[in-house]
Amino acid sequence: MKPIAKLVVIGVGLIGGSAALALREAGAVGHVTGVGRSRGNLDVARQLGIIDDATDAYALALEVANVVLVTTPVAQMPAVFARIAPHLQPGTIVTDGGSTKQDVIAAARMALGTKFAQFVPAHPIAGTEHTGAGAAFPELFRGRKVVLAPEPETDAAATASVAAMWEAMGASVSIMQAARHDSIFAAVSHLPHLLAFALVEELALRPDAPEYFEFAAGGFRDFTRIASSSPEMWRDIAIANREALLTELRGYRNQLERLERLLAASDANGLNALFATARDARNDWLARLS
């Protein structure tokens, strides 16, 4: 790919910061301008060499920008798109890193109006439970998937450029419809986060919680790792993908009721079959990954 002469990262956290570092390492970017609400975080980003300069003036930031990468929490994106819109030049591509796509697309369509074709909806499938510029590292996207969810109006050349950008960072790109994306990620990402938060909260509210936690071990630690994720970020994702997530929550509760019935009946064969189906499916999945 042709290097991006000027990249603007709005929201220089784990995702945006890691993207800037990865593009630098690939020699795929010239100048990086950071935009954000927290001065302290932008200072960290500059000290770590993630960005070259920082501003909160959108007019200045967007001047001669080739790519604007919006990696704020999804709930902030409508306001960010509204601030981008008046300064967005014809040759500039806007893309995002949001975990939900239908709501981000609706916000971009509303704010950008006739410039909506310049927006390429994207979701890099990567992350850790840590946040902020200090958590960024250039290898985050290596070997990972990025979903692009272009709309009928989206400029095809812009989509190709964003695909090339993520590939330069070592990721592989899939194209998917936004609604399908949101259904799939409700099931494989958003639901597990809610389930992990719910388990830890259930224990934390007990008067004798300390004794429970004292005997929690490795299985519990891995199961609940994602419950150390940002509450604000997951609140926003949950609400943004509410319908798909409610469908998944109900499906999962039905599955738990089924499990409860098997257990109440001491149905050893039924429990064994359920556990074995799960174990085999997971092991098949792991085998395909490697």
Add this chain to the structure above:
Amino acid sequence: MKPIAKLVVIGVGLIGGSAALALREAGAVGHVTGVGRSRGNLDVARQLGIIDDATDAYALALEVANVVLVTTPVAQMPAVFARIAPHLQPGTIVTDGGSTKQDVIAAARMALGTKFAQFVPAHPIAGTEHTGAGAAFPELFRGRKVVLAPEPETDAAATASVAAMWEAMGASVSIMQAARHDSIFAAVSHLPHLLAFALVEELALRPDAPEYFEFAAGGFRDFTRIASSSPEMWRDIAIANREALLTELRGYRNQLERLERLLAASDANGLNALFATARDARNDWLARLS
């Protein structure tokens, strides 16, 4: 501790095999005899230096044995105790590694009769998702907890010997009532296993399961790691600890219903508070661990 001149391990898998290796490494055991149903597994155990010899003759195995460690799946323990009983000499201590305690104690009491005082119920809080002698390693118990759940009749000197045995392997020992043990582990271990199995099964049963799994990433992998565990073992644990586990399942389903209500109402503050309580509780727990 005084080394165990002859240790008998019944069920030479991850737990029993690792205990034998750890005791050898600590210079805390002389001869190790393995007993098990699978000739192949016992051969592996001998090749790996876990056991010195193997037999399926309980009379021979128990001769001059100092400690008999029963680390079969919990559902097999009643039969194992019944086979031990006629050959159990007065000076021999029997202990186990089962994940549930009330059912194991009931089985031991029934099978051992007047020799029940020689049995020390134990649960080492360690494991991986792997099984069999080939998965054993001597560091498994280092820095981990072991719960002993002696009954009023249990010989105090036997309890002290079993505590010293686990401490020689690098573990720390807690004493707890069996019923309390089963409640706590239903919540922090058995329930998470069922939740992970249920999530993977829910996805695996969908006609378009491959597309879901294709986009599952690191959060899903950690959340579901324990769903790669042995179905047979978890079927047995679930049934053995059925009442406590049903209580936990119901409590968790109530918590999910609460979450659903918050989400259906788009209650951002409510979701944020729930997630933050969980995140903080988990991070406090991690901080206390380290």
